[in-house]
Amino acid sequence: MSLHRRLDHLHALAQANRWLKYFTVFTRVALALGFLPSGFVKIAGERFTSLSVNHPMGHYLEALHLTGYYYTAIGIFQVGAAVLLLIPRTATLGAVLYFPIILNICVLSLAVRFEGSLISSPLMVLANLYLLIWDYDKLKYLIIGRGQTYQPPGRKLKVDNRFPFRFFAAAFTVVALLVLLLTQGFDIMPRNTLGDCGRQCDERKDPRACYRFCDCIHRQGQPLDTCLAEYRQALMRAKHLKPGKARP
Structure with missing residues (x-):
């Protein structure tokens, strides 16, 4: 069996699991809620935090706030990605649009050691990656290359009601290790005040x-x-x- 056929099979098994479907819906809602408040703040033209301009993140946010409609546009993209995630038919597009935004926030948070999103943004990147993998059947043809056309599965698998203990144990382990690394991996932190x-x-x-x-x-x-x-x-x-x- 070729690699992409094997991936197709594993993906079909995952999508047939009832608990993973619930987890996917939860992840979409959680990510959407993570962008809606911050997006609306930017659209309203308000400063996102009360950090001092002397703080490394404060430097960035103050400059970003003064960019005019660029600041507003970021908010529109955040709200747009969140809304798309909440609509089943557009959830894949929402995940694709969401990813570069949250990846940028993650890299920024790590670079300036900002506690406000130091842990949440990497976890949101992982959650977003999960959603992209969940939509692998729709996105794989963008990766495989030309000459490929989307072919829906000929026969759907029966709903699997077994709880995926291995998946959630692995996910918990990854999250725990990531949190430990982020909280203990820096020699000193600027903190917020x-x-x-x-x-x-x-x-x-x-x-x-x-x-x-x-x-x-x-x-x-x-x-x-x-x-x-x-x-x-x-x-x-x-x-x-x-x-x-x-x-x-």
Whole structure:
């Protein structure tokens, strides 16, 4: 059996499962609800968060808010993708439109270490990928290439009422590992406010370096990379400082 035939068979088995159908509907609704509020805020022309402009994400959102109709257009695309997801006939188009938007948000959140969407946006990317895989039978002909035409299955499989324990166990494991990586994978976080940033410093080996990092972000408004470089240099100096030697 060729690879795409095997994928067709696995996909047909998945779509015949009643529980996976319920999960697909839930995923579509959840993703739609994730975009509707933020999309309406942009369409209304309001600023999306109350973050200070000194915050790395605040820099970006302030500039984005000042782009005029580009800011509004993003909101329209978000609301449009959400509405398309909620309509069964257009759910595939909604998933396709949703993906580049949420992928951009995910990369942005990771790049600036924004807590507001640091965990939610990667999970939404995974959920969106699931929906694209669910619609594999409709999208595969865009990937296979020319000379392929859509052929609906000749015989539908019987509804499978068995609960897919393996699927949900694997999904739970992936989500748990991703959350663990995102919450423990960064050496320091800018947090949303100066106070929140400072609270993480007492538990560190060099609190003064941490406090200077927070000051660099929230008071000086320096780029995240600049503040991270200064923080790591301070840690290196503290590490190589001999015991009993006075600090410069």
